[in-house]
Amino acid sequence: xxxxxxxxxxxxxxxxxxxxxxxxxxxxxxxxxxxxxxxxxxxxxxxxxxxxxxxxxxxxxxxxxxxxxxxxxxxxxxxxxxxxxxxxxxxxxxxxxxxxxxxxxxxxxxxxxxxxxxxxxxxxxxxxxxxxxxxxxxxxxxxxxxxxxxxxxxxxxxxxxxxxxxxxxxxxxxxxxxxxxxxxxxxxxxxxxxxxxxxxxxxxxxxxxxxxxxxxxxxxxxxxxxxxxxxxxxxxxxxxxxxxxxxxxxxxxxxxxxxxxxxxxxxxxxxxxxxxxxxx
Numbered sequence: 001x002x003x004x005x006x007x008x009x010x011x012x013x014x015x016x017x018x019x020x021x022x023x024x025x026x027x028x029x030x031x032x033x034x035x036x037x038x039x040x041x042x043x044x045x046x047x048x049x050x051x052x053x054x055x056x057x058x059x060x061x062x063x064x065x066x067x068x069x070x071x072x073x074x075x076x077x078x079x080x081x082x083x084x085x086x087x088x089x090x091x092x093x094x095x096x097x098x099x100x101x102x103x104x105x106x107x108x109x110x111x112x113x114x115x116x117x118x119x120x121x122x123x124x125x126x127x128x129x130x131x132x133x134x135x136x137x138x139x140x141x142x143x144x145x146x147x148x149x150x151x152x153x154x155x156x157x158x159x160x161x162x163x164x165x166x167x168x169x170x171x172x173x174x175x176x177x178x179x180x181x182x183x184x185x186x187x188x189x190x191x192x193x194x195x196x197x198x199x200x201x202x203x204x205x206x207x208x209x210x211x212x213x214x215x216x217x218x219x220x221x222x223x224x225x226x227x228x229x230x231x232x233x234x235x236x237x238x239x240x241x242x243x244x245x246x247x248x249x250x251x252x253x254x255x256x257x258x259x260x261x262x263x264x265x266x267x268x269x270x271x272x273x274x275x276x277x278x279x280x
Contacts, residue, residue, distance in 0.1 A: 055245075056245055056246050056247070057246050057247055057249070057250055058247060058250065059245055059247045062239075062243060062245045062247035062248065063247050063250070063251060065239070065243075066235075066236065066239045066247060066248035066251050067251055069235045069238070069239060069248075070232050070235045070236050070239070070248055070251045070252050070255065071232075071251075071255065072235065073230055073231045073232040073233070073234060073235035073236075073252075074231065074232035074235075074252065074255045074256075076149060076229065076230070076231040076232075077218070077221040077222065077231045077232050077256075078218075078259070079149075080149055080152060080153050080156070080221045080224065080229075080231070081214075081217060081218050081221055083153050084153045084156045084157050084160070084217065084221075085214055085217065087153075087157045087161075088156075088157055088160045088161050088164050088217070089164065089210075091157065091161035091164070091165070092160075092161050092162075092163075092164030092165040092167065092168050093164075093165075093168050093199070095113045095116060095117060095161065095162075095165035095168075096165045096166075096168035096169040096172055097168075097172075097194060097199075098110060098112075098113040099113045099114060099117075099165070099169055100169070100172055100173075100194075113165070116161075116162060116165075117162045117165055117166060119162075120158050120159055120161070120162035121159075121162045121163060121166075123159070125155070125156070125159045125220055125223060126223050126226065128155045128158060128159050129151075129152060129155040129156070129223050129224060129226060129227060130226065130227065131155070132151050132152075132154050132155035132158070133148060133151045133152065133155065133224075133226070133227030133228075134227065136151060136154075137151070148224060148227045148228040148229035149224060149229045149231075151224075151227060152221070152223075152224030152227060152229055155224075156217060156220060156221065156224075160213060160216075160217050160220075163213055164210065164213055167206050167209050167210055167213065168202065168203075168206060170206065171201075171202030171203065171205045171206035172198055172199070172202045174202065174205055175197075175198050175201050175202055179197055179198065179201070180193055180197065180198065182197075183196070183197045204274075205274070207270055207274075208267050208270050208271040208274065211263060211266065211267040211270065212267055214263070215260050215263050215264060215267070218256070218259060218260055218263070219256060219260065222252075222256075225237070232252040232255055232256070233252055235248070235252070236248035236249045236251065236252040
């Protein structure tokens with residue numbers, strides 16, 4: 001006959017104290033946050049220029065008028081993000097793998113990969129958008145796209161591909177050499193070792209930093225407005241120029257926040273889960 005296990009009185013007391021401390025911490029954090037927000041709100045609302053700021057940036061009428069156009073432009077931001085993201089992943093992974101090739105015969109490819117990373121990481125994203133957006137159409141080559149959104153996607157892919165390549169390379173180099181040695185001792189070729197052993201583990205490790213890069217990518221799609229694409233920022237600029245009211249910028253900012261905050265929290269969740277796994 002088995003005896004059912006039961007927690008000791010000391011264990012129950014520890015759990016009670018732990019829960020009590022957790023509730024107290026949450027209560028203190030909530031109260032302090034509310035007090036800080038009330039203080040900030042009081043300072044802003046009582047500022048001498050608040051009525052003018054409220055009229056120019058927080059007009060409900062202009063918010064409603066600008067929302068449809070800005071939302072339509074924001075859908076273009078999302079479209080550019082969804083197209084550029086898989087392209088960036090493919091380019092970044094390929095460049096990272098090529099940089100890891102050690103055979104002398106692959107030196108030209110490795111040198112080209114290093115040049116790509118150094119060159120496109122060294123150019124500010126906005127400058128690269130100008131160079132691609134105005135430079136490619138000026139060549140008058142057959143088949144070269146001229147649509148601003150397409151040119152913006154190309155520029156963002158080139159820029160972020162260099163950053164993502166370094167993220168993948170860091171993940172690949174974090175895999176212990178014994179993993180590679182074990183795979184090779186089992187008869188796997190270098191290509192199969194990378195495909196089945198190294199890259200899957202490296203990808204899992206770099207998911208949080210990759211998501212951080214893609215949060216930045218979503219915001220940087222607004223830079224494509226500089227070459228004429230009518231996305232959220234450009235739509236807000238047009239509305240502000242017509243009405244001399246800047247509430248449209250608030251609309252665009254809120255739309256970006258509504259998209260980036262869930263991604264940021266998801267990134268934090270994955271990072272915390274990875275840390276718990278390492279701790280286990």
